[in-house]
Amino acid sequence: MSIFERYLTLWVAICIVVGVAAGHFFPGVFQSIGSLEFAQVNLPMAVLIWLMIIPMLVRIDFMSLSQVGAYWRGIGVTVFINWAIKPFSMALLGWLFIGWLFRPLLPEAQIDSYIAGLIILAAAPCTAMVFVWSNLVRGEPHFTLSQVALNDAIMVVAFAPIVGLLLGLSAITVPWDTLLLSVGLYILVPVIAAQVYRRWLLSHGGIDAMNRVLAVLQPISIASLLVTLVMLFGFQGEQIIAQPTVILLLAVPILIQVYFNSGLAYLLNRVSGEQHCVAGPSALIGASNFFELAVAAAIALFGFNSGAALATVVGVLVEVPVMLSVVWIVNRTKGWYDKGDAVRRNTEARATP
DSSP states (O other): OOOOHHHHHHHHHHHHHHHHHHHOOOHHHHHHHOOEEETEHHHHHHHHHHHHHHHHHOOGGGGGGGGGGHHHHHHHHHHHHIIHHHHHHHHIIIIIIIIIGGGGGGGGGHHHHHHHHHHHHTSSSSOOOHHHHHHHHHHHHHHHHHHHHHHHHHHHHHHHHHHHHHTTOOOOOOOOOHHHHHHHHIHHHHHHHHHHHHHHHHHHHHHHHHHHHHHHHHHHHHHHHHHHHHHHHHHHHHHHHOOHHHHHHHHHHHHHHHHHHHHHHHHHHOOOHHHHHHHHHHHHHOBBOHHHHHHHHHHHOTTTTSSSHHHHHHHHHHHHHHHHHHHHHHHHHHHHHHOOHHHHHHHHHHOOO
């Protein structure tokens, strides 16, 4: 394990402090970076995400994707969590905490808008960042890629109806340009680039050359994650300092939702007998959010300065630190997971000729 990975939590904490401070003292710099966008998709962030996930995608042999059907339990669990549990549990948590428990501490006029933002956030499952989390738990890369592709396909048809149902709207405006551009930039472009580079490496130096290159790229991938974190907190530095109480209160249902959904997915995979290398990314995919789409949808529906937009931004702020804690839990509990009766039975069955 590299020094980046060994002390990742420390680097993340430093990046959060640096990002908030930089956003507060140099807001013009971050406003300039934030303006480099198209259809609510920030282009510098897209480049950083490419640097994060391309080294992970280079490891994937697309010829092996035909075997992903062996992980049908993990796929079923993740789809169930993402689309049957997550948006509805967030609606309940939003009503419980924002609409009731924390109501006296929040601006009354924004209560419904805050809850709407939380629902929008939960209805958009994560895409690109999942590759980072999966890599940190040594997840099965073919499962992760196929699950992300399936989620993207479902999102195209299910995002608007689910959000519309939970918000009580007869029709909602889905930022299709943001959705399609995000899928293209964060999934299609890096996948194609990684596979072209993989074939070139294998044809010019074989597997040894590819491993040497990946050893160099891995620290770049982690460094890109840390720079992304500085930028995310830098973009919202003013908001964090101006409204710390509101942000902390909005973070409570988001945190509960992340741990609830990731824990439920992890347990369901264990009960079903799925391998740990699938259960890990399944839990992480079930808990994380596609914040680019969520922020864009909240702005399109409620406006840039709305409570809904702020609620989705809070999701952005807690995403990396919280998901790293889930990564830590998944890695530390592997021994316990593998002792599950169903897991052991299926492992023995796979080992039997």
